[in-house]
Amino acid sequence: MPFNCKPQKFSASIKAVDLGTGDKKVTLGGESVFPFYSFDGSEGNGAKVGVEISDMGLDHEPEAVKAYYAGCETMADIAKKAEAMEGADFVCLRLEGGDPNGADKSIEELVAVAKEVADAITAPLVVEGCKNVEKDGQLLPKVAEALQGKNVLLLSAKEEDYKAIGAAAGLAYDQKVGAESAVDINLAKQLNVVITQLGVKPESVVMNVGTAAVGYGYDYVISTMDRIKAAALSQDDKMLQMPIITPIASETWAVKESMATEEDAPEWGNLDARGVSMEVQTAAASLVSGSDAVILKHPQSVATIAKMIKELI
């Protein structure tokens, strides 16, 4: 008796969301199967890889990342080099300098950086705030306004500030809204519900359902994404059918495996190799769980994950 393969067919699918304009435009989502289950049906547009850069420049970056951007003097230079990275589909600008507990840069200054970066590149742009809810609530609407016509994704609208960011990005300036929740399927759904109730089209929403570095409570991340994809596809839950974007680099480069120097942890070996491994493995695990896009920063991680996605689709 031959093997009787029973494909898992779903009539529902993840919404396709366009980012950027022109030739380099990318589409997130569109799949009607579980991640990489191409033997079941359509993979949609395939997962995408973004390259993270920061308004704080390169001073705090790992050595190999600094080396990649050697010679870059302005944010425009850095952005151009980022979009040229092998395997890059889009660029993600993190405006971490806006943090009131950090550099506390002014909104005008940050908007100018976002504009400089957006004008320098042709690849789609994702703009991430500084994680301070109050500041982001003011900053991201201004960024949305300044970058009109570029079709950028703004990360992120949270429970506390979704009204300001959702209305500006999703309604007034026709950008894409990132909905960020804290590793819980119900919170993710609730936020999508209230954002769409503002009048934002479901096709303009991308979810960041929260993440962690592998080993750091990553069990919750796996189960949250597993359950979201299952509800979206098998139960046709329209409020969970938004594609998922996961910022990986900002998590993985902050854990001790990626930071402890070779003097501090001699048995652990090469620091750069550890950082890449943590980033690559967290990205792979996220993609297998359901991320439609991951944001990384080390050139080797970007190339490896882009290649893996290509091999799997």
Added chain:
Amino acid sequence: MALTGIQIFKMTPKKNCKECGSPTCMAFSMKVAQGAVDISACPYMSEDALAQLSEATAPPMKTIKVGAGESEYSLGGETVLYRHEKTFVSKTRYASSVCTCMDDAAVDARLASVSNVDYERIGERMYTEMINVAYKAGDAAEKYVELVKKAAATGRCLILSCKDVEVAKAALEVCKDSKPVLNGADASNYEAMSAAATAAGVVLGVCGADINELYDTTAALEKLGNKNLILDVTADTIKATFANAVMVRRAALKDTDRTFGYPSIVNVAKLAKDDKAMQEALAATFTMKYGSIVIVEEMDYAMALPLYGLRQNLFTDPQKPMKVAPGIYPLNGADENSICLTTVDFALTYFLVSGELERSGVPVNLVISDAGGLSVLTAWAAGKLSSTSVSNFFLENVEDKIKSRKLIIPGKVAVLKGDIEAKLPGWEVIVAPLEAVQLVKFLKDMQANGQL
């Protein structure tokens, strides 16, 4: 196909003798249907019914044991496809590779590297559990036997990847007592390989040119009576391997196709030869998607630290949070004169807090007391984190070891400050910020102000 309680009940003697431990035959049947009790607990089942039932009520995926002594591992036995449905039971095991195609120096270096990675993480020992010993067709049998001997000397469980029956037999002669996996059966040699594996009493690995051939060969082996198998799902491409790994597990668990109800091997070293970063990505991928054994070229700390962390997360009970052992954890070179900071034993909290403390660079004794593995607020609400629990722990376990009398408590339980001070005479209790991420600035400020 799984049977319902009623179907099982029809085959019982219906005498309600209670000898099985259940009050009635009906109750017993229901428990068997749920998998809570084995059918053999009933002494009065007819042979016929027993045969029929043990087949039908057997778990969808077999648990296969490999290795011996301290290096014995259970593989498979899974009942669900997703960890949120029920706990995954047999964690993925990792193997380094050696091959007759490598020169002696490379083999020695690789085998030496196997013992390098060995550490503990939240109560679990993390190390390279297995070694894959590959035979390159055409090489001398003696060469392979020597290589197997060398690998066996490490004490690790071996996987003999060898498709030549005679060579495999020679290798089994020198290592069969350590119960290696003989990974070598395919459509052309399965009868002889099965005989060799059975004679040596070891698990047989089966592979196929595609998933249909793998299925047919496995079915043929079962027909020969060999059900001590592992399926090597590695194909020529990453894509086909991923498809095999998922389809095999899904057929077994979702469609209860028992022919595929065995653990699996994924050889990532073969799929991404010489590409270390890709092997890392794939090792993580196949840990998530159903590899019971994942073979890499070499396991080093860079690969192990994230991989074992991922595995530890993936194989936890979704209903039981991960806990760290209570105790004093000195960070940044802290000694008995360094300040104490306490939080709960929930692993996620521990990692967040210890990570931030390490970033601050300030020497701190992180004191973890038993709080039922709950987060700060939940533990407080449940009464597991209280002024009494903290003060008792400090009186019993900390006061005689630490000279500092300053204690930082979580910002979320600032309300406990007064009570703890009352119960811990001589201690100054300081309230930390609400979020772990604010600790770096908080501690640095304390240091700058000479408060430490």
